[in-house]
Amino acid sequence: MIPTPRLGAGDVITGVPSEFVPTVWPKVRGLVKKGIDLDRFAPDDVLRAIRAKKMQLWLIGAADKLEAIVVTEINVYPRGTACGIVIVAGAQREAWMDHLADIEAWARSQGCQWIESHARKGWTREPALKDWRVTAVVMHKALLAPSQQVAA
Numbered sequence: 001m002i003p004t005p006r007l008g009a010g011d012v013i014t015g016v017p018s019e020f021v022p023t024v025w026p027k028v029r030g031l032v033k034k035g036i037d038l039d040r041f042a043p044d045d046v047l048r049a050i051r052a053k054k055m056q057l058w059l060i061g062a063a064d065k066l067e068a069i070v071v072t073e074i075n076v077y078p079r080g081t082a083c084g085i086v087i088v089a090g091a092q093r094e095a096w097m098d099h100l101a102d103i104e105a106w107a108r109s110q111g112c113q114w115i116e117s118h119a120r121k122g123w124t125r126e127p128a129l130k131d132w133r134v135t136a137v138v139m140h141k142a143l144l145a146p147s148q149q150v151a152a
Helices: 018-035 043-051 097-109 121-125
Strands: 012-016 056-062 065-077 080-090 114-117
Touching: 012 018, 012 097, 018 043, 018 056, 018 065, 018 080, 043 065, 065 097, 080 097, 097 114
Parallel strands: 080 114
Antiparallel strands: 012 056, 056 065, 065 080
């Protein structure tokens, strides 16, 4: 169940039910593309996963202005369940980072024991993430020539 918005300092966070995603997708597709690792996902892959309820789309902003989007997924491991933050994209991060606490609360309600994210190194300096710890480094090496890779 996606929570109802929480009123904050002029903005809200809204979990978008999968059946409403096609309605908002034209407004969020650019932010999704900005926030994804194109080696792992293309925007249409994310759309399909959200529509299939494998990922969740969150909108952050005021009624008249979208400030950010977050895409999450629930990952079940042998020793616990995690809420994975797959995508975060938006402007003026300091204005909306406190809304990640709402996603944490939702994750707890879904039975998650922790929250995790693959992120660029710069996120480790984000003050709002001071209680997060770096547990791994993700390294990437292409095994296919560019002409053999799946087009985004």
